[in-house]
Amino acid sequence: MNKITDQINNGSISSGENVSFWIDSTPPIAYNIPDQNCGAEVLVIGGGIAGLSTAYKLLKAGKKVVVVEDGFIGSGETGRTTAHLTCALDDRYYYLESTFGKEASKLAAESHSKAIDEIEKNVNDLNIDCSFRRVNGYLFLHPSDKPENLEKEYEATRTAGINTSFLKATPAITGGEKTHSIVFHNQAQFHVLHYLKGLADAITNLGGIIYTEARAENITKHGAEVNGFTFSAEHIVVATNSPINDTLTMHTKQAAYRTYVIAGKIPKGLLPYSLWWDTGDADSEWVAEPYHYVRLENFDDQYDLLISGGEDHKTGQEDQENISAAERYERLERWTRSYFPMLEDISYHWSGQIMEPVDGLGFMGKNPGDDNIYIITGDSGNGMTHATIGSMIISDLILGNKNQWEDLYSPSRITLKSTGDFLKEAGNMASQYLDWIKGSDLKNTADLPAGEGGVLSSGLKKIAVYRDYDDTLKAFSAVCPHLGCIVHWNTDEKSFDCPCHGSRFSTDGTVINGPAQTDLNPIQIK
Template sequence: MNNFSDALISSGDNVSFWIDTTPIISFKKPEGSAKTEVLIIGGGIAGLTTAYLLSKAGKKVIVVEDGFIGSGETGRTTAHLSNALDDRYYYLERIFGKEAAGLAAESHTAAIDEIEKIIRTEHIDCAFRRVNGYLFLHPSDKEENLDKELEASQRAGLSTILLPKIPTMAGGSDQRCIVFPNQAQFHILQYLSGLAKAIIRYGGIIYTEAHAENITKEGATVNGFAFRADHIVVATNSPVNDVLKMHTKQHAYRSYVIAGKIRKGLLPYALWWDTGDMDSKWVSQPYHYARVAEYDSENDLLIVGGEDHKTGQGDEESLSESARYDKLEAWTRERFPMLGDLSYRWSGQIIEPVDSLGFMGKNPGDENIYIITGDSGNGMTHATLGGMIITDSIRGIPNRWQELYSPSRITLSTAIDFLKEAGNMAVQYMDWIGTPDLQNIADLEPGQGGVLSHGIRKIAVYRDYDNKLSAFNAVCPHLGCIVQWNNDEKSFDCPCHGSRFTHEGKVVNGPSIENLRKIRIT
């Protein structure tokens, strides 16, 4: 029997619907050194998809996961499967050209098809179904942009149509929307459970509670053991093998989710999205997204997300985490009044590439190290694409989408957004001289944390419900930003590159691979 006492079932204090309704997916810990063809670091959908495709093709594969399968950001998704990208097709045409926008549509469509094929081949029971998706305007957006998106999506090869109203949404009778047909949804952790079983059947090996560090072209150190491989795939949401290169091209955002019961039959199984807040201070222009999931014999679950902000920077809008959930609930009840009491709330980490498309392929400067990152708002299809592209690369098979998603690409036409994000990141280092959020440890309530100054030092402190204090160096081990307290998920979050640490100082999100250093205080 595995001892789960030192591991986390999720990268936050709140538990998602997916995690709550799936047994922990665990395997044994490493017991010695290992040698394999492909070492995959990360046990979310990106890592397991890559491992599945490679092991099915006859490659020797080892997967190592720091926690349990799906305990990272995969388990905190809303599990939309969509070719309606969260950055509009007319925007992609402007940045990359019409041909590239068509490839983006084609690739995400193929990713949905690949997921469906895997489910059928491996007989995975994960509530997969094809559904319609409805894109409608945010109040801050212009009507003409909906027309632009319709035309651009059709040029990209999608069979989109325009409707004069939004089906089944209150207040939608006088709002136009674009229908994206043949989208899909599923239960993500049930899918991962099936993928993991298939990987084992095809000869792959999976280790959980297996922390990888010292990642090089030779392999990695896993729980102190040497794991050697011909190819290394880093599938950890944010790359943990890179100090700076990729983190100038993408930025971490926090997104919030609520879920509540609705009587079966009141809403169809479908996906809904608005086009995003054009007036937002954030480059990513946060949007709302909704879907319906199967729950029990009498009820379904309405799952709605949004109210994003840059990780560790929620206070810049003077809006607490609880207030964001309240705003999300108000938005939902206005449009879906059949929503009952809330059953779940959680948040997740989204990595937003400045030019809108994910990064999948060889890590810049490396010949045998691959990365999958930059999921944007389409993590399920992005991750699946990453597995498909990297599998082809390792097998020496040409892939028509490889160049589009290359981590080495440079997109000069997004220079303004790049400078905005870079400037925002630079400002966060002012926390070294700014006023801390906590003046005195005595002010700290049980279950609360914060950052205080002691001379020139910054100290992260947490008081548990037994009134015991824990203290850590508040400097993120990645590149020296000062972490911020996340009162919702009970974590310390880095506002520069999105590393996150539990209230015990343990790293749960990269790019940092090191824990916060403990400090003894009186």
């Protein structure tokens, strides 16, 4: 394999085998690899939008900041997003209103709107060429949902202070003339990795230090160990999508889901630049009801790229619905063509990982039990704005300023009204430990084709095996080092995924997604 393939497989460029449009259209954003001990006022762990947004704000305030990223900039979940910038949230505003109250719902709406403004300000201040534009977003009814829910959501958005209108049609989609929708005015979109490149340049210009291929472990209130070197800091920000400094606390409050994306060309001018979402599958077995989300992105002088996502399932649990990843892409394509028949051949497909909080709001602030360790997680499907809100909250906390959204997004909060969803997700997690006594998906390594993996049983052991394209067999303990679940093989992204808390491991056993901090343990087999 060549170097680029190796970097994809070990997570440096992308946390999965499939490469997103954002990563494909941006040269790798790489910096120095750590070669000595380091000290700073603030250590930011994670080089996605959450980490870089936080670092940039703190550097502007005069703090000494170091950023460490275990791959390249944007190589984690930021590079696998669809980059919607919106205050239209995954969980309906009528749900937030009933769970947290009207004032909290207003704060949530305000925070996401301010996050879009913050991104726009950074784009203008730093003159970032990232195709940022303001667009309308349209929320329309999924066939399984009730029309009164759309009307209820419209009323809740108005109560929350959002600029919305109720339409008797959905612009630009096939059959839209008969499909009611809510239009969210003045939303936005951008090319996320071009934006990150602009932020990274600004960080280094302000004296910040960025390290890539820099893996942080053993995180404490004093700092972290990075590639074997000591990185000390007064404040530590863990901006890694799923916290890697937490054993259990946060992972009872959120669940990891896989989401799928396709992208294909359409002739320019056929569709307006807009965002579209359906309201989600009300009949889904998953707590986070999967929905579809669509947008356009500039491709070249003749074409735009139509980017469509959905078909979610819990990480490591696609077999629960007996729908393979390949079938999910096919279902997503059929759905997309039914509304956007001008879509040409599919140019890209990839999947991403999202952390779904049980009460609908992300977790940004002090890690429970810590005074100087901060986390940004629970982004749901609004990662771009959630991450930006997190950077604003945490910057204020470190600078000693009171933030108006601090309590709403506190990682320490307990939401009693979400107890039912909490118990359902907790029960799902607990049931995954039955994999210890279940039969394995692989009976013999001889049955394993090149480029594929699986889990087999050997006495009381569960072994994760992968056959490389040169016919080399790699084997590891299939026990996730986080909390002992048995990993599952992800044939789409070529990774071993934990069905309990979403940790993911590359084909060489290297951890590429937290919360696990350590690799799968190698095993010698014949």
